[in-house]
Amino acid sequence: MANQPKSKHIPCATIQRLATYVQVLENFSRDNVEVISSNPLAEACGVNGSQVRKDLAYFGEFGIRGVGYHVKSLIAAITSSLGVDREWRMALIGVGNLGKAILNHGEFRARGFNIVAIFDCDPFKIGEIVHGLEVHCTRDLKDMVSDLNIEIGIITTPPERAQRAAQHLMDAGITSILNFAPARIKVPERINVEYVDFFHHLYALAFNHPMTR
């Protein structure tokens, strides 16, 4: 159905939006919408219709002129283009409150993002079982990463230990890191880091709040 992907540079803003499209398309699919055109999809995502068409065009021609996009095939096309239509195995470092909350979340597994090993440097936590996984010493990280084919690392340590956690992950050959710790980490160019920080969002809300202006 899709042609071969256009080999241009793809803006990272496009990648972010594709994730939104999948989310919204899944809701349409749940409501038994079978076909959708770019404008209503764009409106549901809070963007412009051309934007949607251009974003999709980076990966192929998924639509039917005069009709629109078939919802289910479009979901399949996007997830396949992003590489999220397969299992991804992840390790988590820092089994505190936040780490436990993420382990309990469950939605990760449902989407193919499996946390298969958890680590902490606190000797009192090592050996504890959390959500069916034994807490390991960070020293074991390297061996377990290769044994378990882990590709993504999640950091949920306090900020002062985030850099060391990142170093452990990189030493183990991990190149993709999701960082929940409220700290920037220093990494070489080739390592991908995504930051999740609630306060960034709260700061934006506070700044844009009517009273503040």
Place this chain on the structure above:
Amino acid sequence: MANQPKSKHIPCATIQRLATYVQVLENFSRDNVEVISSNPLAEACGVNGSQVRKDLAYFGEFGIRGVGYHVKSLIAAITSSLGVDREWRMALIGVGNLGKAILNHGEFRARGFNIVAIFDCDPFKIGEIVHGLEVHCTRDLKDMVSDLNIEIGIITTPPERAQRAAQHLMDAGITSILNFAPARIKVPERINVEYVDFFHHLYALAFNHPMTR
């Protein structure tokens, strides 16, 4: 110390970076760095030096030529410019796993973002005490928002109930919403919504992973 702010349009990319600057500056301050110039600060934040200077210039002249920025005053200047140097009172809707994790997080309160009321539409949860707060029926939201001076709403419901939660918040006069539910919500122009979605970040990591390219 600061001149009056320049009254230009401020890019929202700037606001996001300011949050990062605060985070990084606080780390420098913890390490007893007293003065920093734009280039090392920029490097720690992963951006360009001019960018830092231009971002700060939107709000005033905080630096000393030939010297740099005084770390503590700069933190104060930024937090004051963003309006995050005061208490913000928040309501949370959806006391499930994620909601409870956020209530337990504690870091919110430390930064002046206080969750002062929690709501759920499940009758079995109403009356339950979670982290010192009684779970209320969403019907009580309007009264409690005005009684408790709540300005920000947090949505942690399942996706299918996110829109209704947003409606409750808007009916109560809330104009700032932090949405953790994996769903887009439809709101009028004047309402500010920030989305927190872990999967958006995981999708980006998956797409940029070496094996995928």
Place this chain on the structure above:
DNA sequence: TGCTGTGAAGTGCTTCACAGCG
């Protein structure tokens, strides 16, 4: 006819380069 896919135009953010000041 209606909607996609896409070059061209428009817009806004980022980087450069340097004047200006401590």
Place this chain on the structure above:
DNA sequence: CGCTGTGAAGCACTTCACAGCA
């Protein structure tokens, strides 16, 4: 002399407008 603050240049993303196809 060094670093800030800032106009101007550069670059990247977004939007427009329409050709092209079902």
